[in-house]
Amino acid sequence: MRSETLTPQRAGAAAAAFSVVAALAAVLGFLLIQGWPALSAGLGELPSHAENMWQLAGPLVFGSVLVAAIAMLFALPVALGTALYLVFYAPKRVATVLGGALDLLAAVPSVVYGLWGIMVLAPALAGPYAWLNENLGWIPFFAGEASATGRTALTAALVLAVMVLPLTASVIRSALALVPEASIEGAYALGATRWETIKLAALPFARRSIVAGSMLGLGRALGETMAVAMVLSPTPFLIGIKLLTSENPNTVAAYLAQTFPESHGIETSALIALGLALFAITCAVNSLARWITREKTK
Amino acid sequence: MNELEIKDLNAYYGDFLAVSQVNMDIPDKSITAFIGPSGCGKSTLLRTLNRMHEAVPGGRITGEVALEGQDLYGSGVDPVGVRRKVGMVFQKANPFPSMSIYENVIAGVRLRNKRISRKDADELVERSLRQANLWDEVHDRLQTPGGALSGGQQQRLCIARAVAVEPKVILLDEPCSALDPVSTLAIEQLLLELKERYTVVIVTHNMQQAARVSDQTAFFHADAEAWAELTRLEATLGDKSLPQGTRPPGRLVEYAPTDELFNNPRNKATADYLSGRFG
Amino acid sequence: MTQLDNQLAIPELQLDVPVVHEDQSVLKAQSRALIKDKVIAALFALAAVAIAIPLISLLWTVVSRGLARIDAEFFTSSMKGVVGAGGGALHAIVGTLEITGLTLLVSVPIGIAAAVFLTEYAAPGSRFASCVRFLVDVMTGIPSIVAGLFAYSLFSLVLGPAYRSGIAAALALSLLMLPVVIRSTEEVLLLVPHDLREAGWALGAEKHTVIWKVVLPAALPGVISGVLNGVARIIGETAPLLLVSGFADAMNYNPLEGRMASLPVYIYTQWQMKGLDAQAYDDRAWSAALVLIAVVAVLALAARLAPRLLKGKK
Structure with missing residues (x-):
């Protein structure tokens, strides 16, 4: 109505909406300004005595992607199973309790996950890791010397898996809840079992959301900081896929949290440049997820 | 005296012409009913009379609507001011859920940021509720939420809310379509009382209702055949003012005193509609 | 896969x-x-x-180990001069309250106003509105540590690299909170029936008056619930605070200057900078974790009950 008239109230609301644009531009702008000096930094000025930004960033990005990908490998099947169970199998009461449990998992602060990961999960997994290493050591992921403390890339990935599970599950769950009742009844009417119905009517319908939910989970896992910073025992500049050893690649976010408080000058600038890279990566992953779901709604 | 004068009115939604070329005068202190099959544009026309039509995205008109001789669509006329003079009651009763009965009645005053003393407010609430024949039923629970009333009471609360701002005209858009017969009767009784003070225009899909309450009736119809003929004719004449190939717009077919229109319809379409042959 | x-x-x-x-x-x-x-x-x-296994294990550990230091001293003293056992988290609790309050002060008005723009003012299909919606999505995905880096970059440019403060932390958290407020508010505003707006307009009210006195009151329970959910999310954020408000052992009431402790960072530093009496530090970390989880749980519960309570009152 009268969208042409410009009242002060309308202008104020528009300014508030514009603040979103301004805020993101500011994030980009300030990170660029403060991160710029590091890109041209000379020898011996960068943190961890890196020779250049690539040597610093490469292994960290690799570590972030590795840990996040393994986390999703665990989280996705469980999230999918949980979502399917919630929507198609669970009695109403069980569904309520389970939904509450997912909300709780989502609400636990990451520093508490970190505390739990390092003090409970890691020690508990040291034994199984030794067993895996002994019996399945021929698989490259399980090779090397098993960590005695359990502070490995695999533990970090497991903690991340628990953390991102609620997000992925809720995306898939809301998509499944939208499956048209008619097509479900149609499948049942054909004499299909419950599983056949899901396969026929629900999964194809929710396929895009399953992918999008995984991407959003991945984005969250890539940016997650404290839990990884506390659990993982990192080795500088390492690129490797041995998941059970005490020598692990670090992640960008965890490295930032560990190094930043003690940094100054060009080091700080380098860390900000790393943050910019992390921002770009997570933005790309999240945008892709949104794009996938947007396409569907069109 | 004519309260409202509608001249050459076309109402659009974006490019779609919903109501075409309406000319009619609505007399003061009387009840005018708009009837016709659904999609005939009667509600759209009603909403142009207090510029609520513009609240719909793309809603616009050409032509003129004059209230007491003053064009409501003239340049510099604020639609908000228009709605203060021409009140409206909707199809579905819509009391404000976060407000009590009392607050609902004085909502029009409060929403205009006018100050009103407690005493004046009390008086206004009682007067308006009495005018809406609701006072006796709710005077002992004015602080309860308006949403707790029955459907018919809610609709009368909406009427009280509309009369509380002392408009000149009250528009009602199928106010009884969601009500039971008893509540409908109560509203119809109320309308007859309201016309002593206000000019009332009511859209109804119920012909009997129009016959029972209105002084004059306007029959609207979106006649596909006539429309096709007209567009063909105007196309051959080279007139491009009418959009081609869309749904036919609603037109005013016949407008007459209610007795006359019901007993002696002059137009065949009116007669067909009244005898239940379509609609 | x-x-x-x-x-x-x-x-x-x-x-x-x-x-x-x-x-x-x-x-x-x-x-x-x-x-x-x-x-x-x-x-x-x-x-x-x-999914119940990690949840139960986590909650059990937090409760059983956290109870160790749930005592009067924990809630009434800071860590000033404390080495080894004793001390408390009052300074961190106060810091968290101040930082969260400042965050709300920034993000709630802007967030609600932005949501009002998107649902009430923007023309349907407006380019600007869909662009803002997309950027809100992008903002939702910003890693919290990046928000911290942003706040650091901004403040250090003006006030020097050593500047640490509660207000910088509030800026970082506002960046995380804003999209949550906008989205949840937009959702509830869309649920407000259109005929209520029309009823207001038909009474001759200005558009902004209808928004202020009809639409927002109708949406209020949902808005509050969305804000509470947002607070539950950001109150446990650690990484950005670690960067910009840092850690402190003593009370600092002034959010404009100086390092300011907060509960999440307190948990991290107690664990990370253990002294000789490691048990005392671990106990404090777990107790702080218990307090933090209890606060989050209360907020989440309040978010759920808010609509019912607010509606029942009227």
């Missing part, structure tokens, strides 16, 4: 049940399908149960 892809790629199912004769093979196929159905149902239930 590949196994999943296979499942997804099957467009039609094998309803391998011809309806000709009920001979032995048909019955066998039917019962095979039923068994398969049961097994798969059990697998899904197992996935659902699997």
